Amino acid sequence: MADKLKIAVLMGGQSAERGVSLATGTQVLNALDSEKYAIYAIDTATGLASLPRRAGVDGEETVVTALTQLPQLEKAGRPDIVFVALHGPGGEDGTVQGFLETLRIPYTGSGVLASALAMDKVRFKMLCTSASIPTPAGIVIKKSESARRRRAEIEIGQQLGFPVVIKPCRQGSSYGTRLVKEPEDVAEALKDTFRYDDTALIEECIQGTEITVAVLGNDDCVALPPVEIIPKHEFFDFEDKYSLDGAEEICPARLSEEDTKEAKELALECHRLLGCRGMSRTDMFVTEDGCIVLETNTIPGMTPTSLLPKAAAAAGISFEKLLDLLIGYAQEKK
Structure with missing residues (x-):
């Protein structure tokens, strides 16, 4: 029998979407066919690796996960393919893709430029x-633009009207995103958005x-x-x-x-x-x-x-x- 394809699933990470990434990674790990693939996972934030082993229980497969330190992955060897199950900055923005390109390891999804x-x-x-x-009409305000932030409600009212959607430039899963119906709510919405990114995109609803x-x-x-x-x-x-x-x-x-x-x-x-x-x-x-x-x-x-x-x-x-x-x-x- 030919050797199984070694699949490393990258998951977790340090972005606000860490929980979503762990859910995605777990779903992928549980669904990959152990007859075709030798599967293990890496949490890029903690440096811990999960080595899933499938064992038959009354004819049904059960996933048993053993947490080990990352260096022990050497036993598994260099992966043939990396399955990228990371979301948000640090996983979906081209950074990990560039790292894998440097290592010359093929990976799922788009390359550096498209991801970024x-x-x-x-x-x-x-x-x-x-x-x-x-695309929707929109304006961009940076966290450092204190003068524009103070008059943001006026600028939004003149250029877009209300309601608007205020969101971080580089974030997913609707973190930091707000539907703003009234001018007096703009400042608080921007404050929330700037917790996730230093650039806010404001678009018509x-x-x-x-x-x-x-x-x-x-x-x-x-x-x-x-x-x-x-x-x-x-x-x-x-x-x-x-x-x-x-x-x-x-x-x-x-x-x-x-x-x-x-x-x-x-x-x-x-x-x-x-x-x-x-x-x-x-x-x-x-x-x-x-x-x-x-x-x-x-x-x-x-x-x-x-x-x-x-x-x-x-x-x-x-x-x-x-x-x-x-x-x-x-x-x-x-």
Whole structure:
């Protein structure tokens, strides 16, 4: 029998999305086929490694995890593929991708440049504008711009009006994101946003049907069925995203054939514009005037409530098969 492919799952990390990353990593570890892969995991924040061993119990497989110090990973040897299950800064922004490039170890997901550009919402908007991809009107305020921060409510009112969405430039999972309806709430919202990043992106609040469209593949990529998102709260916040009783998610989305086609084409365009590989997920609103893109994620969540696995399932792709595909795309880059 040929040697199993060695898969190291990077998870945890030090960003605000550490908990989400641990959930993604655990889901991936439990679903990877132990008949095909030799699997272990690394928490990049603690320096601890998990060596999952699968043992049969009454015909069912159970994952038994032993925590060991990182140097003991030498026993497992150099991984053939790294499965990146990190979210947020330090995992999704090109930094760990650059490290793996230096080590010449293939990894799942996009490369350094695509990861960095997608993580930076301001630069992503600039790219979209250059390619005539519609995004919400917005302004940018830096933490260091004390004078602009003091008059932010006036500037927002004049240029965008209310309500607006205020979010960190480089953060995910809706951390530091607020829906602001009144000028007097701007200062507090900015204060919260600046806890996560030194740059705030303020955008007009779009009215329409919120959807997300996942894309799989490298050069030859395909868009999966759009997922419609119906938040329980005023916008798709952290609780809506990760609670088991969070937002209602419908796949395929209840869209016209024309809107579905446009949404898929925009997701593919964003994937190619950034130079994404393996996977991406583009969030957007469908309005009376067409689709408006919010952002593209290069490492979508893989938790039990995540949207990429839901879209894949609607396309007839099981979670296990999805992981196999992502590993295969990583091998194409080798």
